[in-house]
Amino acid sequence: MTSLPPRTGNPIIRHKFTSDPAAIVYNGTVYLYTGHDESPPGTQGYVMNDWLCFSSEDMIHWKEHPVPLKAKDFAWAKGDAYASQVAHRDGKFYWYAAVTHASFKGGAIGVAVASSPAGPFTDARGSALITNDEATRTIIDPAVFIDDDGQAFLFWGKSKCYYARLKRNMTELDGAPTEISVPGFEEGAHVHKRGEWYYLSYGFEFPEKVAYAMSRSIDGPWEFKGILNELAGNCQTNRPCIIDFKGTSYFIYHNGGLPQGGSHRRSVCIDHLYYNADSTMKRVIMTTEGVLGGTRYDLRGTI
Template identity: 65%
Template sequence: MKHTQGKITGQGNPIIRHKFTADPTVLVHQDTVYLYTGHDAPPDGVEDYVMNNWLCFSSTDLMNWNEHPSPLKAIDFSWAKGNAYASNVIKKNDKYYWYAAVSHASIEGMAIGVAVATQPTGPFRDAKASALISQEMIPPTANPKANLDPSVIIDEDGQAYLIWGNQTCYIAKLKSNMIEIDGPIYTISLPAFSEGAHLHKHGNWYYLAYGYGMPEKIGYAMSRNISGPWKFVGILNEIPYNCETNRPAIIDFKGKSYLFYHNGALKGGGNHRRSVCIDYLHYNQDGTIQPVIMTTKGVDKAGQ
């Protein structure tokens, strides 16, 4: 793999090798895949999460990537004090909405903010100048990291849903403006739910994939309705190499399906220095998903 002047060419996992990348979220728009990642950047000798901004890459074939200037930092939310944790980007009408977990500056615990842009590569700005979800809005909990890892899906009737959580999985409707909660917050009961929820739809099924247990595998549940009931089905992939966390992003692109995740495979990598990977994902005829084999080869050039 080579990296020159914002272009990354090569083959194999991890797909980005000049920076540590984590918690992928992926948007497909006009035959281009936009990959947004966290950015692990702890100083030498520090074993902790140090994440100040998010990164953006794009590709038309999943093998050659363009790196774009960082479109968003944790402190771009004026009410936040830092920690650019897992996020999700979604398009509605002509705008791009970025939901992100950050540390709230004045309310204890993590919070979820939403930023907006008119281009998928940004720049993004805080869409409402306050948190979309804060610790005081959810059922009482002693877990300061309860508000982690947002994921958003827009259902076929246009209704948007936000799902998130750490140890407890929460779901709520979003108003049509995409920056306010619409109605109560509910919980979803899932076995061994840790964090890293990801919602997507394929065919007539909704899928809720998430970090299962600790260290985290990726488990998933299925439903015919976004509001449930959700039936746990099984494990999508095993514990990633040299890394105790896992965060899925699943897309269809140019006729095939893919799972994005992270591991700790780069030199110097580990739990706090992670790297995004891609492997093929295959559905069975009944809608269930075959376990994903994590490879070093990765995927072939998309569209061929």
């Protein structure tokens, strides 16, 4: 484990290109999981072989853990460590990851498991959880959500959004996938809950903004609420991650903000997230200052 220099501005990780953020809060620590863009400067195309893990107790001081998972740790995968998300249940940590399948055309979703949030993770099934012969060829960008009653759900999709229930073992679907109809869905779903409301945030149109919808039920109907985050600088994609940590809400995303950065050399950023009195979310303002050691800003200034 390596301690990184304190970061009070965006992007938060500067020695590597990071993308597709996902995060959990466990035992007073934020664990941030990212993709790892390795496309050489001057080239285009995704080169992604593994995922990275960072942790922080204050959102400023970050530690980098040894690489916890590689695409080819799934023996059935051809490669390509695309977007992913981790969930904690019953003392274990489950990592849902999009990869390219070695046998089926297109993408697939695998699930790995570990006893520690920083890994190492190993394939929990020995086979893909979802492949394109089971539902749709739009197998990309998994997002996992565990509801208050303990029921877990997996979301995914490219151009169309799907979800399905997970069995208690977190390694099998419990029923057929269902399509969710929301405007402009491109990819990168993220689901969270606050009070009685469920929120579905996602990459909207292309180049991607982030939009969101709300529902009183995880099964919908979902009501579109508009744009949450504008186009990220120097980057055509975005993927939202929303967490609450020590009484503050955070919006985690990526842009192309580092030198020689871009759509295939992305960087994770963090800004504050705020809610309106009616439980809708305020539009996130992307900043270079980031979270500033806990100083909170909205459109009116410091609060």
